[in-house]
Amino acid sequence: MEFRHLGNSGLKISEITYGNWLTHGSQVENEVAAQCVHAALDAGITTFDTADVYANTIAEQVLGDALKGQRRESLEILTKVYFPTGPKGPNDTGLSRKHIMESISGSLNRLGTDYVDLYQAHRFDYATPLEETMQAFADVVRQGKALYIGVSEWTAEQIRAGHALAEDLGIQLISSQPQYNMLWRVIEEEVVPASEELGVSQIVWSPIAQGVLTGKYKPGEPYPEGSRAAHEESGHFVEKYLNDEVLRAVQQLRPIAEDQGLTMAQLAIAWVLNRPNVASALVGASRPEQIASNAAAAGVTLPAETISAIEEAVGHLAQTDPSLTASPPERLA
Secondary structure, eight states, X not given: OOEEEOTTSSOEEESEEEEOTTTBTTTBOHHHHHHHHHHHHHTTOOXXXXXXXXXXXXXXXXXXXXXXXXXXXXXXXXXXEOSOOTTOOTTSSSSOHHHHHHHHHHHHHHHTOSOEEEEEESSOOTTSOHHHHHHHHHHHHHTTSEEEEEESSOOHHHHHHHHHHHHHHTOOEEEEOOBXXXXXXXXXXXXXXXXXXXXXXXXXXXXXXXXXXXXXXXXXXXXXXXXXXXXXXXXXXXXXXXXXXXXXXXXTHHHHHHHTTOOHHHHHHHHHHTSTTEEEEEEOOSSHHHHHHHHTTTTOOOOHHHHHHHHHHHGGGOBOOGGGSOOOSSOOO
């Protein structure tokens, strides 16, 4: 496993971050979830990402239980706040001071730790003054409940505004967590340049495009049983990729991966890790063996001709509109 600094901070995280969205507490039994976490540790992964909204707080509890007995100082534990939790009352969502202060306490209890290494705004909250949000984050840091602050799916303009307030308050906003892969590249035009300027780096989610870049979805064929596309609750996350033109193009990646001695998933993960401003690729798993395979993408340098071949195969189908990097205009309650 290789490690990279997160933003302009001294914090290092593993190039592969283990995430438990859509799996722990919902699609995967707790015993299997624990096996996946232990497989991640065996693969050298030290960075673990979750959120209070995942399985309505249960995912944090499952991750905390799976990490019991590990040396806390050797781990980087990341979580997030914004989306509705609990009974989803009027103050159970957003980035108000009330919700942030209550949420961090709940997250720490479930994770079984005194602090998180990175506390992230899961989306931008248009209903709360940004000054209130950043002041609350600053207080969370000063109370020792979080070491650093990050954001997820914020626009370049929002990152700039939040970073300026963080500087004024004497705290470090060091990360952005956007969706990013060969087919979804909306951060490249605005978010990445702004982040590079500010000393913020990306922890990217969906590096294999919800499984599409593994090549398991074939044009004109039924979705594989048990796949994300076939799952009633998660299918809508992948549907934007599921057209025959995209699926045919993805199949052209197979010989490119084989030429590098990689699986298609490893090629996709290595691709994001070879992109500017990316610190880590977020991967999940429903089976322990998936972890070791994905972790093998760490440290892989793709030759220029491989990057060009990937671009020729799928680049023309990539979504690049920067306006698609945006939070919901209203709180989700």
